[in-house]
Amino acid sequence: MTNSEPTSRFLRACHRLPIDTTPVWLMRQAGRYMAEYRTLRAKHSMLEMITTPELAAEITLQPIEAFDLDAAIIFADILPPLIGMGLDLEFVPGKGPVIHNPISSAEDIKRILTPPTEQILSPTLEAIKLVTQELEPRNIPLIGFAGAPFTLASYAIEGGGSKDYAKTKALMYSDPASWQLLMEKLVTVQADYLLAQAKAGAAALQVFDSWAGLALGQESYKRFVAPYNTSLFKMLRGASVPVINFSTGTTSYLEDVAACGGEVIGVDFRMPLGAAWGKIGFDRAIQGNLDPMTLLAPWSETQYHIDQVLDQAAGRPGHIFNLGHGLHKTTPVENVRRLVDYIHVQSSN
């Protein structure tokens, strides 16, 4: 290996290098389950917290101070890039994200803007710089992230969350040319955003395709999603940092998801980790996949599930322990501490 071989557990696992124990970080590790977070949230709106670099940096570091985590992830949200693209996004308390002018026609898609990240998302880049200053001396990598094109397109078209993705799929199936234009615009914006995060100091990047697998079967994924994810991951090679390709509900065509790219494939809790790794190929690192709701149970039950994930990964390089979905807001803080410590002890050489 070269001099540039990483020394942190997390980055070593991304490259499938030998490590002393399994690295662990948790999706939504900064969030409402922590009192420190709730204190800030009581004083600021979601958009304020994301767009004020000092606040975003502070929230990012909260779980790092509290637990022995192997990576931080910048506090942000997948949706703000849509604001710069011309969509009127609001986080409505108790309801979630709402887009007041959703895309409903080919004309709307033509009007979608693709401004550079520096113009529209500089607070997140500033927050990354602040966090990196703090974490580099401690050798804890910071993960930057963004949403994948399908997931963002679904919000932009449905005007918020959706159960059936009816409008998104109606547009996709009815007007493939407009769909292509929208997806290409999203690739442009998201690639620029992710590359800028790496440039600002992110040591790894995660792409969240949260909804493609719930919305689409294999054939539609291959026609309407995979080409755009593939070009996004290709563009991210320019960042020279490992990229995590995370999706949910894609267990029946995980090989197609993996083929799009990414040094690490993030898997949800719906398939045993070993079977998922087999479909992906053992020459790729894997991240996952504890059911987050097992952290709401007594510790013996939680431990049973953790052991299963560790057993499925045992004996192979390249496993990053994570949840199969975000940490739930009702998770007891003590269970998160026990989880992190247990994994480090249990899987140490």
Next chain:
Amino acid sequence: MTNSEPTSRFLRACHRLPIDTTPVWLMRQAGRYMAEYRTLRAKHSMLEMITTPELAAEITLQPIEAFDLDAAIIFADILPPLIGMGLDLEFVPGKGPVIHNPISSAEDIKRILTPPTEQILSPTLEAIKLVTQELEPRNIPLIGFAGAPFTLASYAIEGGGSKDYAKTKALMYSDPASWQLLMEKLVTVQADYLLAQAKAGAAALQVFDSWAGLALGQESYKRFVAPYNTSLFKMLRGASVPVINFSTGTTSYLEDVAACGGEVIGVDFRMPLGAAWGKIGFDRAIQGNLDPMTLLAPWSETQYHIDQVLDQAAGRPGHIFNLGHGLHKTTPVENVRRLVDYIHVQSSN
């Protein structure tokens, strides 16, 4: 074969007997996409329509009069059995089902009632008798249905629909003894309900496990769902009619779903039909699995997707064409007509 060999296409396909062309019916074939339905809906609440036998019968027959469908399904909902079990269910317009006294403790579960169907769901049994009188002379079978225990438990515990099933899974993982009691009570009520539907005239039964696969991974499915589904399907053998075991999001452990029982396995749109059938075993009939949103596209696109489903099933007995999920309310009526006719022509011998 005996004298009792069925003559309708649908029932013959359930038994994997030779047929002249592929039978087709559609989940939510009676519903808001039809003007006839909307006219009745404007005058009656959802619960009124379900609990008035003449209305439920009329709605059941609307799509049968309009299209060349091979089976009817009784107009009902999976949730009303919960009312008899002591839960205060309301269908809130624009929001969906709400349960005002959701289950939140072991004590609540102990208080859950298990009254016989005749006491709590006789309007649906009456509706089945009315529809059967109409359909038997036309040799069109009527399907009865009910929700599977997990899916009903999730509504009862969450108090309505859910995105993450947090409360359901927290209870399941934290208090397995109470979970077992709740699931057993649901099996009792649902088995009685389904057997009563068959006795009233239903020629087949479908069990909807709509949410287990989205909520749970394989290991949890096997521990917390499969034993109860297995005993439900075992009890349904007493009905001497084919049973369809339908679930969504279960593609990564479809073999475990199939092992629970059912003469026919209903699959969602997330996996190609051929691959799904391979996991289930070709000695079992299969139902599915067109993505319902392809019916919102121009006909050439819809046809492309129909052809794929038919191709995947070609050359084997035992395929019932259906959607991979319910028909969407914005579906053009004309597309439903074309779909049904196209399948009959395209797959005729």
